[in-house]
Amino acid sequence: MVDTARLSVAPMMDWTDRHCRYFHRLLSRNALLYTEMVTAPALVRGGARQLLAHDPAEHPVALQLGGSDPAELAEAARLGGQAGYREINLNVGCPSDRVKSGCFGAVLMKQPSLVAECLAAMAAATDAEITVKCRIGVDDQVPAEVLPRFLGAIRDAGVSRAIIHARMAWLDGLSPKQNRDVPPLEYDLVLAMKRAFPDMHLSINGGITSLAQARDLLDAGMDGVMIGRAAYHAPADILAGADVAIWGDSRPPADPVQVARAMIPYVDAHVAGGGRAHSVTRHMLGLFAGRAGARGWRRHLSQAAVRPGATGAVIAQALDFIAAPHSSAAE
Structure with a gap:
């Protein structure tokens, strides 16, 4: 079976909607696509089921959820599974003021036990695979100490696959845009986490702008690479060649x-x-x-x-x- 998570396109608000995903799928047969983050309250309390709409042609595609209430996330995961998503990802990486005030996103890096509780509840509610996207830490945390504890907590909750954005999230003092560029990239730490957690499927995210760079990170030991803005702004450069460069597909790349x-x-x-x-x-x-x-x-x-x-x-x-x-x- 093809490991579609070897290369994925990051969930990006206002960008990776269903039209974008349909378009991206025409460029790559294998790349794993993600929805924009959908908040559990919007689905469960707001009844916004239209946010789950997608074309079957988009698959493989994963639903990303935001939230911090285990029961609410469990219900949202159940709805996502019913809608046909085979992977449901919990956002523990978004640094925006909105998610901070709502106690979800990157701020949850400070509460690994709550994250584990949420993940266990989600897994119990659906047959879809539950995954996590996180940062290496937030604010004054020490990444080398925090990240292994966090990964251990989610592994103990039954999660075997995570995507790690290789930057801190500085929730005090930086805007969401600055948080995508200002905190330094720490690829070596993420690579060390793969060595420390060989039983987990770990993807690296952040600052990756080419298929050559993705290949280098895979060759260095990562299980997967997630690309965001580069895949959106130059989709043919990243996605049209991905099936050959990443999976060795013998079919010609998309024109x-x-x-x-x-x-x-x-x-x-x-x-x-x-x-x-x-x-x-x-x-x-x-x-x-x-x-x-x-x-x-x-x-x-x-x-x-x-x-x-x-x-x-x-x-x-x-x-x-x-x-x-x-x-x-x-x-």
């Missing part, structure tokens, strides 16, 4: 032009159902990053897809910039 054309009927179906073309095409702006015509592609999609009545035809029109032999506006 970005063919992927763009395949998105036309998807956009048309979305518009026919009352949606807007831009809701889909906004995720496609970086498809030709670094290629001649990329600027024209981005500009046309950005301007044309927001107009009233826009359909999938805007993609066909934007492709003219890629096919034009005189274009040299690569970026």
